[in-house]
Amino acid sequence: MTDITPPSMPVVRLIPKAEARAIRHGFPWVYANELVTDRRTRNMTPGSLALLEDASRTPMGVVAVNPASKIICRMLDQDPQAVIDEAWFAARLTRALAHRARLYDAPFYRLVHAEADGLPGVVIDRFGDVAVIQPNAAWADALIGPMVAALQAVTGVTTVVMNGTGRARSLEGLEERTEVLVGTAPTDPVPVPMNGAIYMADVMGGQKTGLFFDQRPNHAFVAGLSRNARVLDVFSHVGGFGLAALAAGATSTLAVDGSAPALELAAQGAAAMGAAARLETRKGDAFDVLTALAEENETFDVVVCDPPAFAPSKATLDAGLRAYERVARLAAPLVADGGYLVLCSCSHAADLTKFRNACSRGIGRGGRRGQIVFTGFAGPDHPLMPHLAESGYLKVLVYRL
Numbered sequence: 001m002t003d004i005t006p007p008s009m010p011v012v013r014l015i016p017k018a019e020a021r022a023i024r025h026g027f028p029w030v031y032a033n034e035l036v037t038d039r040r041t042r043n044m045t046p047g048s049l050a051l052l053e054d055a056s057r058t059p060m061g062v063v064a065v066n067p068a069s070k071i072i073c074r075m076l077d078q079d080p081q082a083v084i085d086e087a088w089f090a091a092r093l094t095r096a097l098a099h100r101a102r103l104y105d106a107p108f109y110r111l112v113h114a115e116a117d118g119l120p121g122v123v124i125d126r127f128g129d130v131a132v133i134q135p136n137a138a139w140a141d142a143l144i145g146p147m148v149a150a151l152q153a154v155t156g157v158t159t160v161v162m163n164g165t166g167r168a169r170s171l172e173g174l175e176e177r178t179e180v181l182v183g184t185a186p187t188d189p190v191p192v193p194m195n196g197a198i199y200m201a202d203v204m205g206g207q208k209t210g211l212f213f214d215q216r217p218n219h220a221f222v223a224g225l226s227r228n229a230r231v232l233d234v235f236s237h238v239g240g241f242g243l244a245a246l247a248a249g250a251t252s253t254l255a256v257d258g259s260a261p262a263l264e265l266a267a268q269g270a271a272a273m274g275a276a277a278r279l280e281t282r283k284g285d286a287f288d289v290l291t292a293l294a295e296e297n298e299t300f301d302v303v304v305c306d307p308p309a310f311a312p313s314k315a316t317l318d319a320g321l322r323a324y325e326r327v328a329r330l331a332a333p334l335v336a337d338g339g340y341l342v343l344c345s346c347s348h349a350a351d352l353t354k355f356r357n358a359c360s361r362g363i364g365r366g367g368r369r370g371q372i373v374f375t376g377f378a379g380p381d382h383p384l385m386p387h388l389a390e391s392g393y394l395k396v397l398v399y400r401l
Contacts, residue, residue: 009051012041012065012073016055023052023060023075027387028115030063030073042067046173047142051080064120064139068173074120074137084143089150092118097154100126100381108192109381110213111155116385121168124151125209127190127201131157132209133181136168148181159183161203167312178204189265191272195220196247198272199238200265207237207262214378215240215306218344218396221374222304223248225340225398229301232256232293232334234286234327239266239279241304241342246275254300255281256289290330303335304342309393311347320347321358328362332370332401341370341399348393355395363399370399 014020018034019027030052035041044050046066052073053059059080063073076084096117100109111131112124121137131151135141141164148160160182169176189200192211197219201210219241226245231253233242242253243266255266263281270279282289286307305327311320328343335341341363345355352375363370376396378384384392 009049009062010040010044011053012036012050012063013053013057014055014060018055020054020060022387024078025387026385028075028120028385029071030075032067032070032072035072037067037072041065045142047138047140049076049084049139064137066138066172069138069171074115074139076120076139086146086150086153089119089143089147090154093150093154099383103380106193107155108194108213110379111381113382115388116383119147121172122147123209125211125213126155126157127192127203127210129157130159130161130183130186130190130203131155132161132163132203134163134166134168134209136166136172136174138172138174141174144181152182157182159186161185163203163209166208189268191269195223195244196273197239197243198269199240199243200268200272201238202261202265205261206265211238212240214346214382214394215344215396216379216381218342218376219244221376222302222340222342222398223250226250226302229339230254230299232298232300232303234290234303234305234331235307236266236281237262237306239269240306242266242279243269243273243275245302246270246278247273250278250302252278252280255279256286257281257283258285259283287326287330290327290334294330294333299334299336299339301336301339302342303331303339304344305331306342306344309347310345311349314349317347317349317354320350321354324350324355325358325362325365328359329366330362332363332366332368335368335401337401339401340373341401343397343399345395346393348389350395351389352395356397359397359399363401368401370401372397373400374398 052063061078111126123134164177192199203210223244227249231245234256236255236257242255310323311317378394
């Protein structure tokens with residue numbers, strides 16, 4: 001591998017009115033309208049490294065440049081002399097691993113949470129000896145070789161899967177592709193122990209990296225409410241809340257999802273933890289199933305709705321908030337008196353206040369009243385970068401009705 005050393009790097013420069021102070025204080029992005037975009041800059045290969053200067057030509061650090069993206073530069077290192085090579089990756093990964101090793105006694109967690117862990121646009125989830133990388137920025141695609149070599153050296157994983165799918169890559173102008181970079185593709189789902197439950201992660205064909213680690217503390221809280229309870233887990237995926245509830249002593253869980261493969265993985269997880277008899281699955285559109293359950297006069301002690309992002313961008317915010325309100329309106333009548341309704345959002349465009357207002361309206365329009373007893377966020381293996389509100393995407397509200 002040939003390192004890209006500072007003297008060989010091109011220079012990109014902020015326009016005079018750009019907010020250089022924010023970048024000096026840790027903001028990780030430069031938008032296209034903040035950079036001098038001459039023909040040389042526009043012709044740079046996406047993912048190229050460059051030295052960023054402010055308008056007075058003072059060096060600010062090493063950035064990754066993508067002229068095809070609205071985020072034209074991502075700050076990699078505020079040291080203008082930094083060399084982005086395998087050793088650099090190893091240092092970032094070692095720091096990330098030290099935090100997770102303090103949190104968890106088993107190697108199942110999010111190892112790298114993008115900007116917050118100093119690797120902009122990069123997500124790495126660990127499943128024991130298997131790691132799944134989502135390189136959602138052009139620079140990470142370009143430097144995937146030294147990144148993977150450092151990942152193996154630091155963690156000892158024997159299989160590395162690249163999951164190159166999703167909206168973030170399309171915004172970077174990157175193609176979708178999934179491939180095994182190191183080792184052999186797992187032929188079976190990977191069992192993941194979490195909160196006393198066992199989850200089955202399909203790291204090759206499942207959503208995102210195969211499992212959502214971000215809900216771990218919220219699964220645990222809701223599981224604590226679920227002893228001897230009848231639980232409804234809507235948008236269940238592979239059984240996130242429902243399996244945790246069974247592990248905590250729920251009498252039954254009904255898992256609802258539109259994906260038959262996801263529900264099959266939930267059933268496999270329940271079987272692996274000896275709870276197959278207490279899990280029922282129901283495939284269908286969540287809104288249709290919620291409506292049907294009301295018509296069947298069903299009620300549950302705990303109802304959880306953890307939908308996909310209804311508001312992934314500002315343009316979809318209003319429609320997304322209406323969808324969250326509708327979920328709450330349909331779910332509220334299914335909660336037994338004194339029971340709990342758990343409503344989740346992974347839409348960064350819908351902040352906590354907007355989401356809470358939409359949920360509370362929906363509960364009211366569903367003919368119920370409630371009190372909020374818990375507000376949850378992503379677990380500590382999903383650290384929040386203070387400068388980026390977008391990294392605090394997950395919100396969980398628990399109402400007692």
